[in-house]
Structures are given as structure tokens and as C-alpha cells.
Amino acid sequence: MAPSSSNGNENPNLKPTPDADGSSVEAVARRIQESLALPKRHRFWETQPVGQFKDLGDDSLPEGPIEPPSPLSAVRPDPYNLPASYEWCTVDVDDAAASAEVYNLLSLNYVEDDDNLFRFNYSQPFLRWALRPPGFFKAWHIGVRVKDSKKLVAFITAVPARIRVRDAVVGMAEVNFLCVHKKLRSKRLAPVLIKEVTRRVHLENTWQAAYTAGVVIPTPVATCQYWHRSLNPKKLIDVGFSRLGDRMTMSRTIRLYKLPESPATPGLRKMELRDVAAVTRLLREYLSRFVVAPNFDENDVEHWLLPREDVVESYLVESPETHEVTDFFSFYSLASSILSNQHHSVLKAAYSFYNLATRTPWVQLMNDALIVAKQKDYDVFNALDLMENEKFLKELKFGPGDGQLHYYLYNYRIKEQLKPSELGLVLL
């Protein structure tokens, strides 16, 4: 990086040959730029109660809320202003028409990979599951419409969650599905959406939030890495999700990722409603070992982990002798549109959710998860390196991904960034 000294003698290339006037202006401009360039500016986030980069390593700042809760009467009662031709709306995802609108907005405008080969395609049943957990607020499902046409052009959501940070259980909002129509990108709508969802979250007396992002903003509490395990390598190669090395054959790659026809662990079966109490008990105990993790009760477990066709799959190991539940794995189902391929239009991905092993070896348990996912025709199994996932990733032939997922807390400070293995929270 350029030193911040003032030097009028090195000219930027694309400016005309400087005379006295020009060079001094440019020198001043450059000095300002340099003073601002490092560290990178985050004009929006620097105004928000989030951990700031400049505070990193400052031991004098206490862990916990950055700002105290305000009285509810101090929360702005009206929505933030939108330009005249747009209006806020509350989207009821249980309504078929509204749900379809959200699906269409997201499926055409939501997150893509760097090369624009894939775009997330969250299904309508998935969105209903993700947005209607116990105690959800309809007002937290926020849309922006064009006044005239009523077309939905932007969306953001929050759902309530109790998240434990060390010993404190904090009522938080999980913020997700921020999406702005492609034609309105770069119009700085996102900050207004974030402000508005924050306002509505405050109105429900909630003052903290958890969210993720693929980029670094102030300031991640943890940074995780995605790993991928090919289940259908030929398709993944054909569509550009993975690539063959110059000396690698398709034939050998397919054989490398071949899985047994059926799971190996005796007593492995799908989770049922009657298992909720046992799974909750196991999961609460297991998650207590992580620094940040959800504080699930039985209602949460029933909502988040009871299997739903093509949304979330959960399996457990019930000991054939004692009928005790000892191990558990789950994954959620998130397809992506394949944007330019003649033969394939959908990539079916399983995402590792919550897993725990008390008896079964991790590698065996998660290999069974891969087998189940393969049986259900998933193309790839994805997992972050959080919780204890590193205990099986490499051995089960997961390969590193190009995506990092950064975790953030709003209005809650953590002194030191957590290692992925200290994190027990999966956001959708």
C-alpha cells in the first residue's frame, strides 16, 4: 500500500501532465484518499452499535450489549421514509400469493456466486419454515413495493431466537433474506431496509441481532469456511461447481466419491415427533459447550428439526438395545438455479445443520448423512467448519470452498473473535 506521506512528484497515470495547480489539488486529494483508504470505510456500519474495527484488542470495553435498551416510547413509531413511488408492506408468507411474490423476487435477485453461475433458489416451503418459527412476528417480514404496480422490489426479514453468548441467554433477531431487485441495486436501499427491520425489532423490545454475510463488515464474531462434498460429481463438473484437474479422469472422480447404497449405523432412523424431548435434551447439553449457540427448547426443536419434506431432514441413532437416542444429524435443503447450462437447471444442495455424536464415531455418523443425502438425490453436501465439523470434513472427502461466511452480532460486543469450533450457531 502507498505510504501516507505527501508526495507531489509521483503522478497518477490518468491525469494530464500536472502544472502547479493540478498537482497540488491532486496531492491533496490523494492524501485525503490515503487517510481514508486504510482501514476500509464502512460508512453505514460505523454509525451502528456493532463492534468496530478500531476497538479490536481494546480490553477495556466490556462484553455484552453496546447500547442499553431504549424505552419503547423512544423508538421511532413510523417507518423510515421511502421515496414517493415506493411503499413499505408486511409480507404474509403463509398467503400463497405473497409467498409466490417473495419466491420470485428471491429466485431472480438473491445471492449469486462470484462467477454468476448459480443463484440461491429458496423454495416456498423453505421460506415458510425459515420465517415462521415459534413466536415469530409478521411485522418482521418486510417488503418494499412500487406504489403504482404493487410489484415487490425489496425484502428483509427477522425472526426471534434465544441465543446464548457464554452464560447470557439473549433474545435476538436473526436477520436474513435481505434482497433488493437487480434494477434497484446501488440505490442504497439496503441501509434503509436494515434500519427499518431494526426499528421493528426494537418495537418488540428486542435489542440484539445475529446475521451473516459473505463479506467483512464491522466486525465478525467468527469467520467460517464452507466445505463441499460431491455426491454427484459428474453433474457438479458439468455445471461448473467443481472442476477436473488436468490429469484427473471423470471416471476416477466418480469412483472416488462413490458411497455405499445404505447407511451403516444400526438404529439409524428418521426423527419423529415422539423424539422431540430426547433430541432437545441431547442438543441442549451438546450446544452448551460452544460460546455462541441457540438456546433451543422443545418448541424450537420441533419447528427447526422435525423433518419436513425437501426442507429439513433429521436422523437419529436409537440404540437397538436400550432405545436411548445417542446421536443425531440434520441438514437443510437449499437448491440453486444453474444460470447457464443446457442440461441442468437446478443444483440440489444439502447443508449440514445441527449434528451431535455421543456413541457413533463422527466419521461414520456423517458418512451416513452423506448416504442419506445421496439417496435423496442431492448433488452436493455442504458444511461449515464450525462446531465439531472439522472432525469429519477431510476424512469424508469434503473439499474447501471459495466462500467464507462471517458471523455478526448487532449491539453485542465480544472481546475476541471466536474460532469456528467455538461457534454453535447455523443461520439459513
Place this chain on the structure above:
Amino acid sequence: MGDWQELGQAVFIGLIFSFLLAKLISTVISFREENLKVVREGDISAGSREIESDVKNNAELQLSSLKAESAKNGRSRVGEEGAGASEKQELLKGESFLGDDDDSDWEGIESTELDEAFSAATAFVAATAADRTSAKVSSDVQLQLYGLYKIATEGPCTAPQPSALKITARAKWNAWQKLGAMDPEEAMQKYITIVSELYPSWADGSTTKKKDEDTAASSSSAKGTMGPVFSSFVHEEESENDLKLDAIHVSAREGEADDILKHIENGVSVNLRDSEGRTPLHWAVDRGHVSVVEILLSKNADVNAKDNEGQTPLHYAAVCEREETALLLVKQHADPNSKDHDGNSPLDLGGSQWSFMTLAS
């Protein structure tokens, strides 16, 4: 006569002097404004990847917060700024991000692909300008780009002509002014064309640039905001190691039929083995290049050649589920029952789903 001349000279010098004085004053006054403009142009290169990174449409707000920030940090290097604006700074700082009351901010202006390409191009130019190692561009082209940039972002030139003494400013002004009432979209298009001619690969750079690099192009991807992230396998670059494939194997792998024929005409064996015992036919079958398979078969490639693991091209076709290729091979008497070193035949490896395979065995 002589007196009149002297008087005229004195008046003339006096006029020039007062003109220069007036110009000096106006220069001082316009200094601050000009500074900010330059900051703004430069700022595209420093443009953050965060949520609202649309630099060019929000210059005003950006300037406001720049001012507020630099003043706040006590690092104000522009003399005119600093003291006396503290209440205003708070206001700007708090409200500018939202543009709450500024309808014109995005009403009716929809971001098009051209907008985005133009943003990316300006960001690229700014980044290139900041990179002292990159090749220099002639000042004519620089001025041309400048003029187009101004047309695209501000429209026709309405600024007063700068003094001839301010050579740079005058040249810039001329470049802008001579474009007249050019359509902004046309200006964007021309700007992109020039950048593409100067740096044919600039667009590749802006799309392949990843983490920690700032491009205005990133504003077109949703990855810049909160939410999930789409990840796919990291593509590891192959090391240029000793075990390189022969040209004929590469041609077979890539499906280059003409090259295959050339290699064979040049005397390369159609059954040449690579370091793992694979023939060109193995490679062509593996990648599913049917026409290359046909050519190799027509050149009498060994249809039952085994690689170092004992697998024939038909094993590959079965594993890779390439039915059309498998049929071609079977017609040329490939053996569906040939065992590899693990004892598996093409039939065992998935070939049994095709009736022609079972019929042939």
C-alpha cells in the same frame, strides 16, 4: 501619438492585472469545490464494497460524510473545512446514509447493465491510475475519458471556462465541453469501449477479483450485503509438474478432433499410453467426446486397451454413464465382461442398465 500608445499600454496592463487578480480570487474560491470533485473521482477507486457503494450517484452524500469524517478525526487537510460545522456534521453523519427525504435519489433512475458496466469501468480506470506499475496512457486518451465521464455523470458542460493559465483545468474543460450535448448513455458506451481497447482484459479482472478488493462492479452482486454466501469448490491451480500429458492425450481430453488426426498423421501411435496407462481413447471416452471416439476407432484404436488399473474405455463409459459412447465401443467389440484389477467389469460398474451391454455379453 506616442502618448496615446503609452496610455493604451498602461490601460492594457492594468486590465490584465485586474483580470489576474479577479482570477486569483475566483481560483481560491473554487479551490475547495474542485478539491472535492477530485476526491470524488478518486474515491471510486477507494469505493467500498459495502452495501451502498454506488459512488457516482451519491457523490453529494459521500462528500458530506467525507467532510464529516475528516473533520471529526481532526485530520482535515482541506483548509476550508473543519471548525464551525460540528452540528452540521452530526446531521450529515446521521441522516446522509438514508437520504430519507430525497426522493430524487433513486426515483425513476433504475440501474441498468450499462450503468453497472460503466461503474466497473470507472473503478477499473481509477484503480489503474492508482497503480504506478501499470502502463501509462496518453494524456489525449485521459482527457477523452475525462470528458466522457463528465457527460455520463453530469451531462453537458455548463461550467464556466477556466482561465487559460490553469492549463490542466482548461484542457479538462475543453475535453468535456467539446462533447456538447452527447447522450449520457452514449458517453458511457464510448467510455467502456475506450477502456476495453486500452485494457482488453479489464472486465475479466473485475469479475475474477475476489475478497478484499474493491470494485464498483461488486455492487451488482448481492454478495456485498448481509445474508448467506454461495460457495463452490476452490479451483486449485495445477502445478506444472513433470507428469505432463502427451499432446495426443490432451487433444483427446479436450475433444480436438483435427489435432488428433494431425498427431496420428505425424506418426504418433493411436494407442500411446500416458503415465497411468491410459490411451487417447480412454481420455476421449472419459470426457464424452463422441466424435473423437469415432475418429480414434476409425484409426483402429485398441478398443479393449487396459489402463494401469485394468480398466478399458468401456469401464470408463459405464462409470461415467456415457451411453452413446458405450454403444459405439460395444459395436467395435469392446468386452462388457472384461475385469479390472478390482474384479469389476463394465457391467458391474453400471453398464448393466443398458440392454445392448447385456446382449453383447
